[in-house]
Amino acid sequence: MLIVEDEQVLLWSLERALEALPGVETICCGSVEAALAHLVELRPGVIVLDIHLPGLSGIDLLEDLAVQGAGVPVIVTTAYRAQHEQALRRFPNVEVLEKPVPLELLRERIQARLARRDRVDREEEEKDAVFEVADYLQLAAMTRASVAVEVTLADGRRGRIEVWHGEAWTAECGELAARDALGELIFAARTGMRMRQLARPTGERRFHHRLELLLLEAAKDHDEAPAAPRAAPVEAAASPSAAEDFERCFRNGLRAYLERHLEEAERLFCRCLELRPDEPRVHHNLARIRQTRSPA
Amino acid sequence: MSVTAIASPKGGVGKTTLALNLGYALARRGWPYLVVDADPLGGIGYSLAPHLENRLGLTDVAAGRCQLSAALLKTKIPGFAVLPFGSGSGAELNAGRLSDVFFQVGRLGFHILVDTPAGLSGLTAEVLAASDFLVSPIQAEPLALRMLPRLLATLAGLNRQGRAPRLAALVPVMVQSRVSSSVAVLQEMFRLFPPGTVLETYIPRDPAFLEASGHGVPLAQLRARPPAVAAVFDHLAAELEPLLALASAEESDEPIPILD
Numbered sequence: 060m061l062i063v064e065d066e067q068v069l070l071w072s073l074e075r076a077l078e079a080l081p082g083v084e085t086i087c088c089g090s091v092e093a094a095l096a097h098l099v100e101l102r103p104g105v106i107v108l109d110i111h112l113p114g115l116s117g118i119d120l121l122e123d124l125a126v127q128g129a130g131v132p133v134i135v136t137t138a139y140r141a142q143h144e145q146a147l148r149r150f151p152n153v154e155v156l157e158k159p160v161p162l163e164l165l166r167e168r169i170q171a172r173l174a175r176r177d178r179v180d181r182e183e184e185e186k187d188a189v190f191e192v193a194d195y196l197q198l199a200a201m202t203r204a205s206v207a208v209e210v211t212l213a214d215g216r217r218g219r220i221e222v223w224h225g226e227a228w229t230a231e232c233g234e235l236a237a238r239d240a241l242g243e244l245i246f247a248a249r250t251g252m253r254m255r256q257l258a259r260p261t262g263e264r265r266f267h268h269r270l271e272l273l274l275l276e277a278a279k280d281h282d283e284a285p286a287a288p289r290a291a292p293v294e295a296a297a298s299p300s301a302a303e304d305f306e307r308c309f310r311n312g313l314r315a316y317l318e319r320h321l322e323e324a325e326r327l328f329c330r331c332l333e334l335r336p337d338e339p340r341v342h343h344n345l346a347r348i349r350q351t352r353s354p355a
Numbered sequence: 356m357s358v359t360a361i362a363s364p365k366g367g368v369g370k371t372t373l374a375l376n377l378g379y380a381l382a383r384r385g386w387p388y389l390v391v392d393a394d395p396l397g398g399i400g401y402s403l404a405p406h407l408e409n410r411l412g413l414t415d416v417a418a419g420r421c422q423l424s425a426a427l428l429k430t431k432i433p434g435f436a437v438l439p440f441g442s443g444s445g446a447e448l449n450a451g452r453l454s455d456v457f458f459q460v461g462r463l464g465f466h467i468l469v470d471t472p473a474g475l476s477g478l479t480a481e482v483l484a485a486s487d488f489l490v491s492p493i494q495a496e497p498l499a500l501r502m503l504p505r506l507l508a509t510l511a512g513l514n515r516q517g518r519a520p521r522l523a524a525l526v527p528v529m530v531q532s533r534v535s536s537s538v539a540v541l542q543e544m545f546r547l548f549p550p551g552t553v554l555e556t557y558i559p560r561d562p563a564f565l566e567a568s569g570h571g572v573p574l575a576q577l578r579a580r581p582p583a584v585a586a587v588f589d590h591l592a593a594e595l596e597p598l599l600a601l602a603s604a605e606e607s608d609e610p611i612p613i614l615d
Contacts, residue, residue, distance in 0.1 A: 190507070190547070194507055197510075197511050197514075198522070198549060200514075201522040202521070202523075202548075204550065204551065204552065206550065256550040256551075271511070317511070318512055319508040319511075320508060
């Protein structure tokens with residue numbers, strides 16, 4: 060939660076009263092400029108905002124949030140409600156409380172806002188996704204969009220991939236970062252995914268290749284990771300051309316899979332199985348493709 | 356000069372109507388536009404000039420059977436012209452030849468909107484490979500949403516070869532604002548795609564489209580006082596302008612006084 064208030068005494072009392080709320084971390088700012096700096100890195104669940112502030116006003120911050128399409132709920136606290144009524148009406152997701160605000164009322168409204176946001180997030184994430192994570196990334200690249208793709212994995216971990224003006228920028232997932240995180244977020248079983256507009260990247264650029272190449276590398280990393288203990292392929296040792304055939308089929312299969320030519324990908328991986336019936340990477344990919352083609 | 360393909364994975368979504376009316380609206384905003392008909396069924400040619408059969412056009416210029424100037428149809432609207440499909444079968448067209456024709460058009464000072472056949476393979480893929488931007492009309496119905504991964508796969512394939520146009524925008528079409536399932540699909544499109552990809556402007560389902568098509572005119576030319584839906588394309592043109600990189604260095608961005 061972000062609190063923007065320039066009266067220091069009030070700010071401290073708000074901080075003390077609100078940080079006791081379960082699961083809420085509080086960040087305090089004395090100006091809109093400071094709040095904007097925090098918003099680069101933070102995605103607050105709710106903002107408590109004063110209107111009359113030194114420098115930019117609370118209305119300016121609301122306009123910035125509207126331009127970014129941030130959709131974050133805002134609770135405006137002001138002693139001049141009537142004066143700002145018309146201006147505030149332009150912004151959705153804004154609730155106005157007149158100062159002095161009873162702390163109990165403020166706590167109750169914040170909890171209601173956070174609960175509603177969690178519910179909407181959950182409902183949106185639980186909807187059937189039309190696209191895979193890799194598709195979303197390619198879409199963002201093709202439209203030169205600046206977005207954050209947020210993914211919830213089946214094991215409860217959450218991760219985030221940022222694309223800035225169509226270029227892959229950063230990825231993080233728990234303790235994983237960059238390429239490792241990208242592979243995990245694209246290929247691990249997930250329960251939810253959503254895309255948000257990105258006002259600015261939250262960190263240094265970690266990727267320096269085209270997204271297509273990164274996706275292919277992530278697919279290779281992922282497929283080769285569990286393959287370490289596998290037995291040496293007898294056929295490959297006996298016949299170098301069979302090994303080359305296998306590698307070529309496997310590589311083309313991955314490429315077809317990434318481009319969603321699922322029939323072609325399945326055909327190529329079946330050919331791989333003929334060459335190496337026990338290859339776990341191929342079984343793994345075939346299972347994924349068949350699951351994608353008929354999720355039931 | 357920029358080339359914008361109007362293409363969609365699904366047929367019958369109003370690509371021809373969109374190309375014709377959008378081209379007209381962009382020309383009225385001061386951008387010279389040529390609408391190229393790359394559909395062998397010749398929707399634009401038939402729509403505008405139904406009496407002219409076997410007219411020269413894109414296929415003839417591409418195959419070197421005639422000069423561009425002989426095939427180009429000028430209209431009464433300043434800065435708005437049309438290049439029909441022509442007398443060929445379409446076998447003459449590939450990305451290289453299309454690029455050559457587009458280059459010639461560019462030398463005449465026009466930007467280009469290309470109307471494509473239904474689907475994304477064959478001729479449409481060649482047009483996409485020769486285009487800078489893609490504007491895709493998406494029908495506000497569930498089936499259209501499920502077909503979007505096809506569009507994505509085609510663009511990814513072209514991207515791999517370094518030939519993909521930039522996906523400038525998805526335009527919701529045939530929207531029925533009083534039908535809840537249609538509105539639900541529209542909301543779903545906003546949720547699914549990167550912000551800004553699905554345009555705020557949508558094309559409603561309206562009988563005036565049929566009427567205009569029957570008369571072979573853009574909606575705004577249907578009558579002296581055109582139907583309200585004609586204004587949608589002005590809105591669409593204004594929203595697309597920055598997405599199609601249409602900007603003039605000389606133009607002032609200041610308010611224009613209404614009094615001397």
